[in-house]
Amino acid sequence: MLQDKIKQFTEEIKGFAPTSAVDVENFRLKFLVAKGIVKGLFEEFKTVSTEEKRTLGKVLNEFKLLAEKTYSDAQAQFAQTKKSLQREEGDLTLPGEGFQLGSRHPLSLVRKEIVEIFKKLGFIVAEGPEIEDDWHNFSALNFPPEHPARDMQDTFFVEKKDGNDIALRTHTSSVQVRLMEMGKPPFRAIMPGRVYRNEAISARAHCFFHQVEGLYVDENVSFADLKQTLFHFVQELYGEGTKVRFRPSYFPFTEPSAEMDISCTICKGEGCQLCKNSGWVEILGCGMVDPNVLENCGIDSKKYSGFAFGMGIERITNLKYEIRDLRLFSENDVRFLSQFETELV
Known part of the structure; x- marks a missing residue:
């Protein structure tokens, strides 16, 4: 009803x-x-x-x-x-407070770009420890004990263990040694990472900085291969038309050795504080791997040859972004860092 x-x-x-x-x-x-x-x-x-x-x-x-x-x-x-x-x-229906997106650090941006350039040439990325023993940091690289070349790198020693000095690595060349010890040629790799040297901090130097080193070992590798590889790298990073020159130099682990300069990207070759009014800036050291280094790593130096190079990422970044003081890279000043590429997650 x-x-x-x-x-x-x-x-x-x-x-x-x-x-x-x-x-x-x-x-x-x-x-x-x-x-x-x-x-x-x-x-x-x-x-x-x-x-x-x-x-x-x-x-x-x-x-x-x-x-x-x-x-x-x-x-x-x-x-x-x-x-x-x-x-x-509070009003739960209101949108949340906005937040500022972070930025990629300029050193990270340049490191990534360098890696990408060499990857296209067939180089892999290798890494190693920042706390290193004497053999990998010095002796295997043709730095005998008491050799005056060790004074070129004022080292932070950590301790002495079993008669072997343990230190903060002074270059990423130690990763080259580890790579060659663990495998057999051919090797084609770059080694990016942080290194440490006991230097006075200034606009041009710091007690820690970042390097990218490269190594290519195979049969019949020549200095011409080295020059062409680095010339291609410079053109890719700084643009076509960037001038390059090689100057004879000395490094214990390469023979012959050279330093490579490029035309100053800040003053365009006219002269400034960064290039010391020369119009040229040295960006890396390089050379043919010394046969002693190959033999120390168990590689037949009569059959194989190779080249190596190393550069400071801070110096490369200074030139690329026209930054005149490398202390800015480690001061965490948001005003400085926010000028670079935003990282989108």
């Missing part, structure tokens, strides 16, 4: 006690939507007799008003609760 249904649902509505906004929404879906109970009772009302319509019409309208008011009151109740929470905890 329609009257019994109205009575049943009226009692249910009067007992409605929502505890969340979800309960309120469920009430609306049950009673007030197009296919809800209220609409259904009105459809059923059309089928009753005329006498019953006179009696039930008023009751049914009161039932509809009760359902609508119950929903409206419950909705208002939870809206008020939400406003109270917003006053206590």
Whole structure:
């Protein structure tokens, strides 16, 4: 009977006690939507007799008003609760506070670019420990004990272990030794990493800095291969038209040895503080791997030859971004770092 249904649902509505906004929404879906109970009772009302319509019409309208008011009151109740929470905890519907995206460090940007250039030439990336023993840091690289060439690198010694000096590595050439000891030629690898030397800190020097060294060992490797590899690297990094020159030099682990200069990217060859008014800036040392180094690593120097080179990433970055003081790289000044490429995650 329609009257019994109205009575049943009226009692249910009067007992409605929502505890969340979800309960309120469920009430609306049950009673007030197009296919809800209220609409259904009105459809059923059309089928009753005329006498019953006179009696039930008023009751049914009161039932509809009760359902609508119950929903409206419950909705208002939870809206008020939400406003109270917003006053206590802040407006939860507002968007969150924005935050500034970080930037890639310029040294990381240049390191990545250098790696990518040499990867295209078939070089792999090799890494090694920053705390190194005497053999890998000096002796295997043709630095005998008491050799005056050791004075070229003022070293941070850590301890002496089993008669062997343990120090912070002064160059990433130690990774070359480890690479050659562990495998057999051919080798074609670059070794990026941090190195340490006990030097006075200035605009041009620091007690720690970053290097990328390279090694290529195979049969019939020549100095011409070295020159062409480095010339290609410079053109890729600084652009076509960058001038290059090689000057004879000395390194214990290469023979012959050379230093490579490029035309100053800051003053365009006219002379400035960075290039000491010469128009040229030295960016790396290089040379043919000394046969003694190959033999120390168990490689037949009569069959194999190779070249090696090493550069400071700070110096490369100075020239690329026209930064005149390398101390900026380690001072963590956000004003300086924010000028570089943003890292998007």
